Amino acid sequence: MRLVAYLDRNGAEALGRLDGTRVHRLPGLGRIDRRLSPKALTPKALTPEALAAMEPADEGVELDELTLLPVARPEKIFCVGLNYRSHVDETGRDLPTYPVLFPKFASSLIGHGAPITLPPESVQVDYEAELAVVIGKPGRRISRDDAFDHVLGYTICNDVTMRDYQYKTHQWMQGKAWDGSTPLGPVLVTADELDADGLGPGRLGIALRLNGAEMQSATTDRLIFDVPELIRVTSEFTRLEAGDVILTGTPGGVGYRRDPQVFLTDGDIVEVEIEGIGTLRNTVRAES
Known part of the structure; x- marks a missing residue:
């Protein structure tokens, strides 16, 4: 799995999964850090398997249209x-x-x-x-x-x-x-x-x-x-x-x-x- 951090259309930080050339936002996540854990994932569950199990929150956007973080x-x-x-x-x-x-x-x-x-x-x-x-x-x-x-x-x-x-x-x-x-x-x-x-x-x-x-x-x-x-x-x-x-x-x-x-x-x-x-x-x- 490939992950990217980016700014969404409102200027908020987002974390997405890259599938081909499109990035699908993962709900409730900004960037990978210890602070993402209380609501979305616990640190113990910050694994490729846990992230892969998350349902994308949108239909995706092309990677080259994003400002990456x-x-x-x-x-x-x-x-x-x-x-x-x-x-x-x-x-x-x-x-x-x-x-x-x-x-x-x-x-x-x-x-x-x-x-x-x-x-x-x-x-x-x-x-x-x-x-x-x-x-x-x-x-x-x-x-x-x-x-x-x-x-x-x-x-x-x-x-x-x-x-x-x-x-x-x-x-x-x-x-x-x-x-x-x-x-x-x-x-x-x-x-x-x-x-x-x-x-x-x-x-x-x-x-x-x-x-x-x-x-x-x-x-x-x-x-x-x-x-x-x-x-x-x-x-x-x-x-x-x-x-x-x-x-x-x-x-x-x-x-x-x-x-x-x-x-x-x-x-x-x-x-x-x-x-x-x-x-x-x-x-x-x-x-x-």
Whole structure:
């Protein structure tokens, strides 16, 4: 099943199921987060099976007619740095033995088709293609063996980074958590669909194109820390809630490490494609 979040004709948030090219609204749901549970679903029931059992509330509307939102509204966003060997190698760092984690905020997220805004303060705005994991079942101290039971599905992220701010200090947050900078979407593919297609989160092709030129390309089986390990590590120190997002890291080829360096400029088109999920596309615009 494929889910999209969007604005309805009245400007209200809605969650729908994508069938072909049409989106059918699911009643009582806005975006995937812990707050949707009291009326429509309990967190325990936020599963692909429970969502599939819901009767659509309308006859549907064409996907390309909608303004899309980030499909999840996370309480917490966990970002993983240095999780592909190719990216570790290009940074010249040692291979990590424990995941490098940093936060983003819900205010950082934008939807498919929304502009990536270039702030006037930064001159080194970079791209990062990433697989995003969306939590469906809450939990704390989740074991590797139980980790996939807590996953609702997967989507695509572009972890846009202001490199000149990232490297002002040894902490990365000020380069990573700018408002309205991080595309997430366009769809959430539930875990059962990826598994049914024989893909699973550990065997997906991932690529990023800048104005049509491929800048990053890898497969998710190259992750140093896989999805179950990331869930185990993050849930060890905090409770994961429905709608929380884990960004699993980016492969090599980021603009900052190229020679010459490549940074995003006004008018650029950035596309992140992940096998079995789709393509996240955004245009870059200078902040007015």
